[in-house]
Amino acid sequence: MAGNPKVLISGAGPVGLTLANELARHGISARIVDRSTARTDKSKALVMWSRTLELFDDAGYAKDFMSSGMPAHGAQISTGRQVVARVPFDLIDSRFAYALMIAQSETERVLEERLATAGVTVERDVELTSFVDKGVCVEAVLTKAGGQRETLEADWLVGCDGAHSTVRHGLGFAFEGSTLQSHWALADGHVTGLDPADHLHIFWHRDGILAFFPIVGDRWRVIANLGAAKDGETRPDPTLEEINALMARRGSPGIVMSDPVWLAAFRINERKVRDYSRGRVFLAGDAAHIHSPAGGQGMNTGMQDAFNLAWKLTLVIEGAATPSLLDSYSPERTAVGDRVLKNAGRLTEAAMLRNPLLQDLRNTIVRFAAGFPQVQHRMADQLGEMDIGYPDSPLTARNGQVDNGPKAGERWPYRLPDGAGGYRFTAVGPAGLVADLAAKFPRLVVAAPTRDPAHATALRLIRPDGYVGFAGAPKDVGRAEAYLAALASEA
Ligand SMILES: Cc1cc2nc3c(=O)[nH]c(=O)nc-3n(C[C@H](O)[C@H](O)[C@H](O)COP(=O)(O)OP(=O)(O)OC[C@H]3O[C@@H](n4cnc5c(N)ncnc54)[C@H](O)[C@@H]3O)c2cc1C
Incomplete structure (x- = not known):
């Protein structure tokens, strides 16, 4: 064009x-x-x-x-053969309770x-x-x-x-x-010896971290931190032999890479x-x-x-x-x-700890904490970016708690109705009220009458990106109108 x-x-x-x-x-x-x-x-x-x-x-x-792509169903942190913690991704609070590896x-x-x-x-x-x-x-x-x-x-x-x-x-x-004061290496190739194959694997070793991410089939990405780096210092790309030596030292026995398609040194900013x-x-x-x-x-x-x-x-x-x-x-x-x-x-800091006492302390704390399902759940949601919301946004209208559903600023956990929204807000609530809002602000709102009686006691405006902009009781319809009027162009 x-x-x-x-x-x-x-x-x-x-x-x-x-x-x-x-x-x-x-x-x-x-x-x-x-x-x-x-x-x-x-x-x-x-x-x-x-x-x-x-x-x-x-x-x-x-x-x-x-x-x-292929779904990954969890992450596993180990020291050698010992599993320190598991984060099952099926705990992610989403209709996509996994990570798509692509x-x-x-x-x-x-x-x-x-x-x-x-x-x-x-x-x-x-x-x-x-x-x-x-x-x-x-x-x-x-x-x-x-x-x-x-x-x-x-x-x-x-x-x-x-x-x-x-x-x-x-x-x-x-x-x-800043740029972190450490060197890193990555390799992308065929890897055998990792189980389960649909998990991310992270090994914490005295020397540093070794992490594996499944790509597709037996192809994996490997990342490891190397020694300390000075300002502006770079290193040559690693060889396959160096990567295999790192795996032999830091991973569990029997993990081997072949046919790499990408070997690179990098620094983290x-x-x-x-x-x-x-x-x-x-x-x-x-x-x-x-x-x-x-x-x-x-x-x-x-x-x-x-x-x-x-x-x-x-x-x-x-x-x-x-x-x-x-x-x-x-x-x-x-x-x-x-x-x-x-x-x-x-x-990254946790993975890069070099002091053996602190490493032991980290392993103990993580092993203990990750034993609690609530902690696993929180970690999974954080990784999946499910805990993102806009509570302090100028676009978030606070009206107090109206029901047990999502508050203003929080993610709307349901799929937006087909054809609804697009780039407009979706008004969810009692049929008559949402139809009125859509009629008054046709360029800003589409109506999605609530069929679920559990939600009929609330009126919400869902942003096109799936966050609740306004949440109130049906009696707060005037406030919902004021919210939309403030957004509406005078043109
Ligand atoms: C080794 C490695 C592993 C990573 N792993 C992950 C991971 O697992 N998960 C994750 O979420 N992220 C990961 N990332 C980060 C991820 O790759 C970046 O966050 C992502 O590429 C950012 O996308 P972007 O579109 O913002 O920028 P980029 O992908 O950098 O794209 C920018 C584009 O802009 C173009 N461009 C630049 N200047 C101009 C100009 N003046 N005019 C026109 N075009 C211009 C460039 O050619 C480029 O195509 C990784 C990155 C690296 C290097």
Whole structure:
């Protein structure tokens, strides 16, 4: 597509592709450019967690990922042959109570192919080189492979352009944080000797961590921390012999890798911007936050940034909501980013302990705590990103507890009714009330009368991304109207 789109997306990694798909689903014109010639062929982010799957399911395309991935049903932490803790993923409070293991190269393929069927092609070999927010639009300069330049105007620009984001640099936003003082190695290849094969396996050894993530068949990703690192120091990529030596030393006996397709050394950064937006420009995904792969939440968090932003942009572009709706994106997602960084940091610190006394203490505490089903449940929900909510968001209307169902700011645990919502709120409650709301705010709300008598005593407005915006009793309908009136565009 040439010309001026409503939204220009810089970067066609998993986050940019998710955003482009969502905007296409909502009928918004967008261009998506990527400076690379081709999609990644690396497995990078391997885990698609439950909450991300729910969001794709509400959007109607979770199933597209299923045939290219395989479910993992738990994580197991061991020291040698001894199991320290198990986290069963079937405890995750979701209709997707597992982790879908799928190589990032496949995730991107699925998303790009789906986007193409919606008539949007990723413009490759096209780099966003500069932009200016002119207040009424963003003027952006794209530079193509041969050096040819195009200047265009978009209503909104979203930087999904990864850890070295041009958009973030253009905004002058600091990427605050640090690089961990340790070297890491990864290997992707065929592994035998791990049981059960549908689990993530983490070995805590005196020397450090060794973690295995199933990919498909007998293909696994292995990650290990190596020695301490100095500022700016890098290491050569590991050899297969080095990886097998690490496995023999840190894992349980008999684990062997062959035929690696990817061997790499890497360092871990923990960084985040303070704000995810300014004016008509937004950041999402690694452009806004990067952290340790512990927990496997980087890509998931980025995709959820995209889901959060897509419906808000759509309602504003459609003229259905006031532009101030977009002001909620940054506070909502920075709070999530802070939490994800903190949790990943804690998991990484625990894995990297070197003092033998502290290691023993860690093992004892984790073995004890993980014996409690409630603790296992909490750990599983945290990994699956099921505990994310927006209690402090400006979009959350507090009316006290109305029934035993989800409160305002919490996740709506049910699938949104087919055809409902899309980019509009779903009003759930007594038939007459929700029909009235939908009639008064047709561009913001669709009605979903409650059939379940357990929910007939409450009135809720469910956001298009599956969080409760408003929860009240039927008598609070006036407040629900005020909530919607505050969002509605005066245009
Ligand atoms: C080894 C490894 C393992 C990982 N494991 C996990 C995991 O298990 N789970 C998880 O959730 N995450 C994991 N991650 C992190 C995950 O890969 C990233 O979080 C994810 O790729 C971020 O997606 P993104 O779309 O934000 O950015 P990227 O995937 O980095 O995509 C950014 C895109 O923007 C393009 N681009 C950059 N600048 C420009 C420009 N100026 N103009 C146009 N295009 C531009 C780039 O070419 C690129 O295609 C892992 C990462 C690595 C490296």
